[in-house]
Amino acid sequence: MLTMAQWTLLAALAQFALASYEAWRIHMGLASRQWPQVIGKVGKVWQEDDFVQDVGDNEGTHSVHARYRYQVGARWYDGKRLSYGVTDRIRFNEALDLMHGLRAGTDVDVYYDPDNPRRAVLFPGSSTGNVVLLATWIVGAVLTMWFAS
Structure with a gap:
């Protein structure tokens, strides 16, 4: 059974993974130009x-x-x-x-x-929506870790 700290870590890692995917989409969008x-x-x-x-x-x-x-x-x-x-x-x-x-x-x-x-x-290209999603995932991960500490 996972502890609350482990669940928090998993949630933050998942959000960072989603942020990484969004950063890749921004990179590919810029390259596609x-x-x-x-x-x-x-x-x-x-x-x-x-x-x-x-x-x-x-x-x-x-x-x-x-x-x-x-x-x-x-x-x-x-x-x-x-x-x-x-x-x-x-x-x-x-x-x-x-x-x-x-x-x-x-x-x-x-x-x-x-x-x-x-x-x-x-x-x-990419869109401002990509930047918003990237920021959302990063802020979410940081807030998840901050509130758990």
Whole structure:
């Protein structure tokens, strides 16, 4: 059976792990701004309602997803990452902005990692949402440890 101190340590470590993942997403988003570009083809694009609502908010949040195909050299790849920025649990108008111009069968710019062409995005960069999540996980971990001491 774990003690309260061990549970606290586990909670803080989990929050630091999530912060590390968010830092990686910010790093990859910044790197993707320098990646080469090819023309790909959109296979499917859709948005899903997440049903997370604030008080007095009728919109809720939404997640945007896409599937696309692109060629680097002689090899074809299937992509599904829109961006390293936040594309889930976003406001409806942000979801619409992401989906603007993305229709099945249309050509799209695909930015791929030259070191790993399997890794690609349609929108290079990261978002302020990434920074907010990074800060939230770090502050949460620090507060968890502080309140436990």
